[in-house]
Amino acid sequence: SSVEQSYIMIKPDGVQRGLVGEIISRFEKKGFVLKGLKLFQCPKDLAQEHYKDLKEKPFFPGLIEYITSGPVVCMAWEGDGVVASARKLIGATNPLQAEPGTIRGDLAVQTGRNVVHGSDSPDNGKREIALWFKEGELCEWESVLTPWLVE
Ligand code: DAT
Ligand code: MG
Numbered sequence: 001s002s003v004e005q006s007y008i009m010i011k012p013d014g015v016q017r018g019l020v021g022e023i024i025s026r027f028e029k030k031g032f033v034l035k036g037l038k039l040f041q042c043p044k045d046l047a048q049e050h051y052k053d054l055k056e057k058p059f060f061p062g063l064i065e066y067i068t069s070g071p072v073v074c075m076a077w078e079g080d081g082v083v084a085s086a087r088k089l090i091g092a093t094n095p096l097q098a099e100p101g102t103i104r105g106d107l108a109v110q111t112g113r114n115v116v117h118g119s120d121s122p123d124n125g126k127r128e129i130a131l132w133f134k135e136g137e138l139c140e141w142e143s144v145l146t147p148w149l150v151e
Helices: 012-016 020-030 044-050 060-067 082-090 103-107 122-132
Strands: 003-010 033-040 072-080 116-118
Touching: 003 020, 003 082, 003 122, 012 020, 012 060, 012 072, 020 033, 020 072, 020 082, 020 103, 044 060, 044 122, 072 082, 082 103, 082 116, 082 122
Parallel strands: none
Antiparallel strands: 003 072, 003 116, 033 072
16 A cells, blocks of 8 residues: 555544543554644534535534534544554444444444544545645654654
């Protein structure tokens, strides 16, 4: 696989429940590189744009209400295969079906309060990072750990 970026977001329940450090730590320990990070109160129109593919779903209004109910933590993570790997670290959409060891499997019980978002494709990773971060908010840097993680 090639170097790609995923948009990972800790949802308002994750922030309120004090899970920010725990969740960031899982991506750090895995070996991905953090390129962008901010605490952010999301306006409704941005939440609607982010979840536009779901706008016909019955749960859409509740989803927008939830995502805009408090600050979220926006992150851009980079690495080989980060998009699919992050989805595995996050676990199934329904936390009751998520495997133990995953973020949702360990830390959540309900689909409507599943603590974290992760992009579902490299193209959506790009789209979502461009949507949630402004020009200049991402850092271009190399981690000194990279040679110890990839040969
Ligand atoms: P994921 O977040 O695992 O990519 P998704 O893209 O299908 O899942 O849906 C986005 C979010 O919408 C999901 O994290 C929680 C909410 N959601 C999805 N299906 C739902 C449902 N049946 N009832 C309530 N909320 C739902
Ligand atoms: Mg999704």
